[in-house]
Amino acid sequence: MRDFLPAEKARRERVLAVIRERYRVHGFDEIETPVMEEYSRLHAGIGGDNEKLAYNVLKRGLDAEAIRAAADDPASLTDLGLRYDLTVPLARFYATNRGRLPAVFRSIQIAPVWRAERPQKGRYRQFVQCDIDIIGDPSPRAEAELIVATLDTLDAMGLDGGSVRINDRRVLDWMLDSFGFGVEERPGVLITVDKLDKLGPEGIVAELRDRGASPAAVDAFEAFLRRPMTLEYNPYGERQIRKALPEGAPDDVVADLVGIGHAVAAARAATPGATAGDEGLADIPVVFDPFLVRGMGYYTGTIFELAHPSVEYSLGGGGRYDGMIGRFLGQDAPAVGFSIGFERIVDLIAEQTDAAAPAVVLVHDRDVPEGELLAHKAALVRQGSRVRLEQRTKNLKALLERAAADGYTAFATVGAGAATAALEVKPLG
Amino acid sequence: MRDFLPAEKARRERVLAVIRERYRVHGFDEIETPVMEEYSRLHAGIGGDNEKLAYNVLKRGLDAEAIRAAADDPASLTDLGLRYDLTVPLARFYATNRGRLPAVFRSIQIAPVWRAERPQKGRYRQFVQCDIDIIGDPSPRAEAELIVATLDTLDAMGLDGGSVRINDRRVLDWMLDSFGFGVEERPGVLITVDKLDKLGPEGIVAELRDRGASPAAVDAFEAFLRRPMTLEYNPYGERQIRKALPEGAPDDVVADLVGIGHAVAAARAATPGATAGDEGLADIPVVFDPFLVRGMGYYTGTIFELAHPSVEYSLGGGGRYDGMIGRFLGQDAPAVGFSIGFERIVDLIAEQTDAAAPAVVLVHDRDVPEGELLAHKAALVRQGSRVRLEQRTKNLKALLERAAADGYTAFATVGAGAATAALEVKPLG
Numbered sequence: 001m002r003d004f005l006p007a008e009k010a011r012r013e014r015v016l017a018v019i020r021e022r023y024r025v026h027g028f029d030e031i032e033t034p035v036m037e038e039y040s041r042l043h044a045g046i047g048g049d050n051e052k053l054a055y056n057v058l059k060r061g062l063d064a065e066a067i068r069a070a071a072d073d074p075a076s077l078t079d080l081g082l083r084y085d086l087t088v089p090l091a092r093f094y095a096t097n098r099g100r101l102p103a104v105f106r107s108i109q110i111a112p113v114w115r116a117e118r119p120q121k122g123r124y125r126q127f128v129q130c131d132i133d134i135i136g137d138p139s140p141r142a143e144a145e146l147i148v149a150t151l152d153t154l155d156a157m158g159l160d161g162g163s164v165r166i167n168d169r170r171v172l173d174w175m176l177d178s179f180g181f182g183v184e185e186r187p188g189v190l191i192t193v194d195k196l197d198k199l200g201p202e203g204i205v206a207e208l209r210d211r212g213a214s215p216a217a218v219d220a221f222e223a224f225l226r227r228p229m230t231l232e233y234n235p236y237g238e239r240q241i242r243k244a245l246p247e248g249a250p251d252d253v254v255a256d257l258v259g260i261g262h263a264v265a266a267a268r269a270a271t272p273g274a275t276a277g278d279e280g281l282a283d284i285p286v287v288f289d290p291f292l293v294r295g296m297g298y299y300t301g302t303i304f305e306l307a308h309p310s311v312e313y314s315l316g317g318g319g320r321y322d323g324m325i326g327r328f329l330g331q332d333a334p335a336v337g338f339s340i341g342f343e344r345i346v347d348l349i350a351e352q353t354d355a356a357a358p359a360v361v362l363v364h365d366r367d368v369p370e371g372e373l374l375a376h377k378a379a380l381v382r383q384g385s386r387v388r389l390e391q392r393t394k395n396l397k398a399l400l401e402r403a404a405a406d407g408y409t410a411f412a413t414v415g416a417g418a419a420t421a422a423l424e425v426k427p428l429g
Numbered sequence: 430m431r432d433f434l435p436a437e438k439a440r441r442e443r444v445l446a447v448i449r450e451r452y453r454v455h456g457f458d459e460i461e462t463p464v465m466e467e468y469s470r471l472h473a474g475i476g477g478d479n480e481k482l483a484y485n486v487l488k489r490g491l492d493a494e495a496i497r498a499a500a501d502d503p504a505s506l507t508d509l510g511l512r513y514d515l516t517v518p519l520a521r522f523y524a525t526n527r528g529r530l531p532a533v534f535r536s537i538q539i540a541p542v543w544r545a546e547r548p549q550k551g552r553y554r555q556f557v558q559c560d561i562d563i564i565g566d567p568s569p570r571a572e573a574e575l576i577v578a579t580l581d582t583l584d585a586m587g588l589d590g591g592s593v594r595i596n597d598r599r600v601l602d603w604m605l606d607s608f609g610f611g612v613e614e615r616p617g618v619l620i621t622v623d624k625l626d627k628l629g630p631e632g633i634v635a636e637l638r639d640r641g642a643s644p645a646a647v648d649a650f651e652a653f654l655r656r657p658m659t660l661e662y663n664p665y666g667e668r669q670i671r672k673a674l675p676e677g678a679p680d681d682v683v684a685d686l687v688g689i690g691h692a693v694a695a696a697r698a699a700t701p702g703a704t705a706g707d708e709g710l711a712d713i714p715v716v717f718d719p720f721l722v723r724g725m726g727y728y729t730g731t732i733f734e735l736a737h738p739s740v741e742y743s744l745g746g747g748g749r750y751d752g753m754i755g756r757f758l759g760q761d762a763p764a765v766g767f768s769i770g771f772e773r774i775v776d777l778i779a780e781q782t783d784a785a786a787p788a789v790v791l792v793h794d795r796d797v798p799e800g801e802l803l804a805h806k807a808a809l810v811r812q813g814s815r816v817r818l819e820q821r822t823k824n825l826k827a828l829l830e831r832a833a834a835d836g837y838t839a840f841a842t843v844g845a846g847a848a849t850a851a852l853e854v855k856p857l858g
Contacts, residue, residue: 003522004461012461026815031434058485058506058507065500103820126463139799144803148803263800264803265800266801268807370689371694373570378699393532
């Protein structure tokens with residue numbers, strides 16, 4: 001867990017403000033849920049491995065007897081826990097507030113989550129997640145809205161050139177079925193397929209054999225991976241999707257994937273009525289990847305990952321999870337969401353000094369009367385400056401350097417004698 | 430604990446943005462600390478009664494034996510807790526990061542805190558506190574900077590006309606001493622004095638007698654309360670402060686209180702060099718109140734409370750607490766702070782629709798192709814609108830009313846047939 005000092009906190013708030021503003025413009029509404037949720041809800045199986053990492057809150061008012069009894073039932077010590085993701089709270093929020101939300105609810109949550117992970121470089125036990133979800137729209141329009149809004153947000157943060165890798169759980173399932181993998185072995189096979197980037201084709205074939213996956217299915221998979229093909233991912237579209245898959249991919253799933261691409265292309269062109277043929281999709285930042293898996297078990301349709309040329313790791317990911325919210329709600333509620341890696345994005349965004357807003361350090365002698373000083377400060381504030389008072393120290397240079405590091409752009413000095421004189425504001429550095 | 434739905438969340442974020450921006454301009458730096466602090470630090474006595482209300486976090490990996498052993502030592506079940514205020518974390522933050530902060534550190538924290546209070550109307554177990562503190566400046570300039578920045582922030586939120594009641598713990602102590610109350614009975618006497626607004630002079634005199642306070646001291650106090658005086662609080666200044674107190678109030682404390690008033694007056698006039706006589710203080714929004722107490726035990730000097738004519742309760746309060754941070758740090762660190770009641774202020778701020786930023790609901794038929802719709806949306810977004818898609822329902826009126834409640838100001842319809850036609854955007858309501 002970390003303290004955020006002024007410069008870092010200001011940077012984080014600037015990034016948050018951009019995210020808020022861009023998704024808001026795209027019709028997403030920000031919500032907030034309490035940090036603590038009921039223990040039983042946090043441990044209902046939706047959170048996957050993260051459930052084990054939850055921080056649990058001690059019940060209030062436990063007596064010695066209750067504590068002794070808990071030796072055989074540790075869960076009885078706790079009734080609340082800190083959320084480990086924003087998906088469980090969203091499902092609970094939606095079930096609670098359904099009647100007060102629009103039919104299609106586009107939500108954004110930006111909030112900290114907690115996981116009791118082993119200390120590790122670059123991993124924190126408290127970190128901010130940023131989830132954007134659309135609940136209530138079963139059509140590929142929802143995926144397209146999410147992708148368009150997310151790429152626009154990246155652009156607004158100065159991270160132009162982002163792209164989205166896309167696949168569909170139904171494609172994966174059909175593909176594994178067509179190779180001959182049995183239903184029970186598929187989850188394990190997917191865990192291996194997910195390592196394609198790391199292990200390469202030979203590596204995953206070897207691991208599948210080690211795993212004891214059906215030999216004939218592994219052979220079929222290997223033959224498919226070795227088939228002669230041009231690794232030409234553009235233009236995105238039906239032809240490209242079918243070429244990347246075994247023969248006979250299901251038409252409805254392919255149509256959904258193509259539809260998403262067309263909608264993204266139309267939105268980026270912003271010209272209603274122009275029909276995009278495959279050529280029109282040549283320059284959309286969407287890439288079909290038949291081997292994209294995504295870890296969480298609850299995805300039911302499309303899955304995607306956000307990439308940016310400046311980094312090798314993903315900046316976020318998500319997918320369609322039509323079953324989960326409905327389970328909480330007791331009625332169908334299709335949903336698709338994106339979780340963008342706020343912490344990773346903050347690290348990518350360069351420190352920016354807002355040169356447009358002047359910031360003045362007022363260096364004063366010890367004995368300048370309070371009223372004089374505060375009047376000088378107030379006058380500068382009225383002119384639109386940010387102002388910090390600093391008592392003069394022997395090492396004025398060090399003092400001004402620190403102020404510059406905190407984003408101050410100018411300084412003025414106030415001496416005891418000349419307190420009533422007009423200030424001479426000089427640029428810093 | 431509460432969910433915040435879109436309209437409420439947006440209102441909270443708007444208020445937060447104003448607070449952030451105004452204090453920043455006045456030279457305050459925002460920081461953030463982790464939600465959890467060490468159990469031992471949360472229970473070191475600084476938190477007063479709030480320590481008992483802390484939510485404690487269960488240690489990870491406790492086995493049956495450890496749990497059984499904890500029956501006699503419940504604190505051994507926990508190592509972390511949720512913060513119940515922002516003062517304990519600030520003291521810890523300052524001790525940790527001292528070397529990387531300016532000599533006088535002006536901090537602002539806006540963050541949730543948790544208290545396991547009994548459920549009660551208007552009280553929440555998770556709520557946002559907003560603390561503004563100046564560490565490292567022993568002079569009354571710090572008080573003046575705090576007051577000026579805070580009143581400016583209230584103004585910027587549309588709450589003009591705020592004022593600050595001020596007193597000094599040293600005044601209270603001297604006054605009780607001059608009446609003849611012993612050192613040990615003074616904390617109890619202060620608890621009663623704090624109820625003056627509620628009980629009136631007769632009420633507190635009666636309660637002091639019930640309490641068994643020194644009879645002669647209570648008599649002296651009663652005589653003082655009954656003295657003939659004009660309840661004329663303005664102009665703020667030495668004459669008025671001395672008139673409100675028994676004869677012989679300590680000069681240094683009175684000088685500090687007067688100095689704060691002069692500095693506030695100078696800042697509000699923003700005319701360096703103009704000396705404010707008592708007349709110049711006639712219109713400053715600072716009121717001396719010799720019976721202002723403030724609950725927390727750690728105050729050592731000035732104490733203040735923020736008032737606004739629209740409400741009877743206070744909108745925040747604070748004071749000087751020169752001893753506390755030093756205790757954590759192991760060296761002197763004078764400090765003065767204000768905690769403004771964010772939740773109370775949010776309730777006072779009227780819902781505002783930002784009329785300058787157009788927000789359009791795009792009502793579409795079910796079968797409009799995705800690409801058409803998203804292109805229309807993207808075109809409006811590019812023009813600077815906020816846009817929400819809504820599928821047409823039988824009750825179009827209800828749909829538009831809900832959108833208006835969410836801050837949307839205009840709508841347009843897209844039919845399947847006329848999808849490529851130009852949109853006609855009409856005002857809502």
